[in-house]
Amino acid sequence: MSVPLTWLYAPGDRPAVVQKALASGADVVIVDLEDAVAPDRKAYALAATVDLLSDPHPVPVHVRIHTPRDIPPLASLPGLGGFRVPKVTHATDIHRIADAAPGVPLFPLLESAPAVEHAYAIASAHPAVRGIALGEADLRADLGVREDDGLDWSRGRLVVAARAASLPPPAQSVHPDVRDLEALAAGCARGRSLGFLGRAAIHPRQLPVIERAYLPTPDEVAAAEEVVKAAETEEGALALPDGRFVDAAVVEGARRVLALAARA
Numbered sequence: 001m002s003v004p005l006t007w008l009y010a011p012g013d014r015p016a017v018v019q020k021a022l023a024s025g026a027d028v029v030i031v032d033l034e035d036a037v038a039p040d041r042k043a044y045a046l047a048a049t050v051d052l053l054s055d056p057h058p059v060p061v062h063v064r065i066h067t068p069r070d071i072p073p074l075a076s077l078p079g080l081g082g083f084r085v086p087k088v089t090h091a092t093d094i095h096r097i098a099d100a101a102p103g104v105p106l107f108p109l110l111e112s113a114p115a116v117e118h119a120y121a122i123a124s125a126h127p128a129v130r131g132i133a134l135g136e137a138d139l140r141a142d143l144g145v146r147e148d149d150g151l152d153w154s155r156g157r158l159v160v161a162a163r164a165a166s167l168p169p170p171a172q173s174v175h176p177d178v179r180d181l182e183a184l185a186a187g188c189a190r191g192r193s194l195g196f197l198g199r200a201a202i203h204p205r206q207l208p209v210i211e212r213a214y215l216p217t218p219d220e221v222a223a224a225e226e227v228v229k230a231a232e233t234e235e236g237a238l239a240l241p242d243g244r245f246v247d248a249a250v251v252e253g254a255r256r257v258l259a260l261a262a263r264a
Contacts, residue, residue: 003260004028005198005214006207007171009064011036012045018052022059024204029059033066034086046070053079062107068100075101082107086135089114091125098128111135112142116154123165132162133200136173148187152194159195169197178203188213214260221261224254 008026010018012033021029031052037045049063050073060081063074074080082105085097089112097106106128110116116139123132136151145151162170172191175184188199188210199210216224230240231251240246246254 003168003197003263004060004171005263006210007062007198007200008204008207009036009174009200009202012049012063013037013041015048015052018048020204022057022061024207026059026201026204026207027198028062028081029057030062030064030084030200032064033070034064037066042066046073050074050077053077055079064109068097071097071100075104080104082130084109084133087111087115087138088122090118091121094122094125094129098126101128104128105130107131107133109133109135110158111138113139115139116157119157119161120164123161123167129165129167131167131170132158132165133170134158134173137176155191155194155196163195169195172196172199174200174202175206176202178206181205181209184209185213215263216257216261220257224257224261227251227254228258 004027006026007028007030008021008024009030009032010021012018012031018029018031031049033042033045033049053061053063053074054077056079061079062082062084063070063080064084064086065071071083083097083101084107085093086109088094088108088110094106094108106126107130108122110119110122110132111134115122119132123129134151134154139154140151143150158170162168172188175187177183184206191199192214198214201207201210226240227246227250230246
């Protein structure tokens with residue numbers, strides 16, 4: 001599969017909504033057993049998710065667990081693509097989950113000040129960790145942040161931790177207003193400038209906005225093609241026709257741009 005840009009949440013206690021999510025075009029579907037499910041529906045949501053994941057699906061399916069007790073009935077199912085682990089604060093949290101679900105990819109969610117402080121330790125805690133993300137609603141409440149840019153330091157910390165741990169760039173947290181697509185697009189542009197790649201969504205109408213925001217522009221593709229072409233004929237630092245010098249890191253970045261553009 002190409003680089004994931006869209007991660008669509010669907011409540012685990014609503015199988016029809018999950019099926020629509022699987023057909024939505026999202027790169028990854030996240031079946032939610034946590035915040036989207038009322039307490040008296042948790043058991044049903046888990047049972048419905050077990051039934052769903054008894055067979056594999058063309059789209060990767062992750063499960064955001066509510067409690068570690070959700071893990072044993074799900075961990076060995078053929079349709080499970082990974083666990084989203086909420087409220088992780090320490091590397092030891094990851095070791096406990098990895099021991100309970102051997103071989104299952106883990107995606108910790110950092111939702112508090114201690115979690116952000118331990119971002120690199122969490123990201124590098126275990127080979128099962130395949131990506132990290134912020135849970136911005138809980139983090140905002142924990143920090144007492146009112147304005148959106150008050151989270152930018154935490155976002156930058158997450159991007160650096162992921163890179164330092166050799167993980168993919170993190171995807172942005174969800175934009176909660178499913179009707180305000182302009183604000184969603186603006187937020188994606190901001191996230192892209194901070195080093196994020198892709199975004200979680202809570203409604204299918206958000207998916208094309210996210211994808212457009214994160215796909216490279218024609219000018220960016222053309223510039224990347226120029227750099228890669230020059231690298232094919234020269235080694236080391238390169239001089240482009242317009243006088244710019246580029247090194248191996250720039251060439252690597254250009255190749256990432258072209259790989260991302262290929263999904264379009």
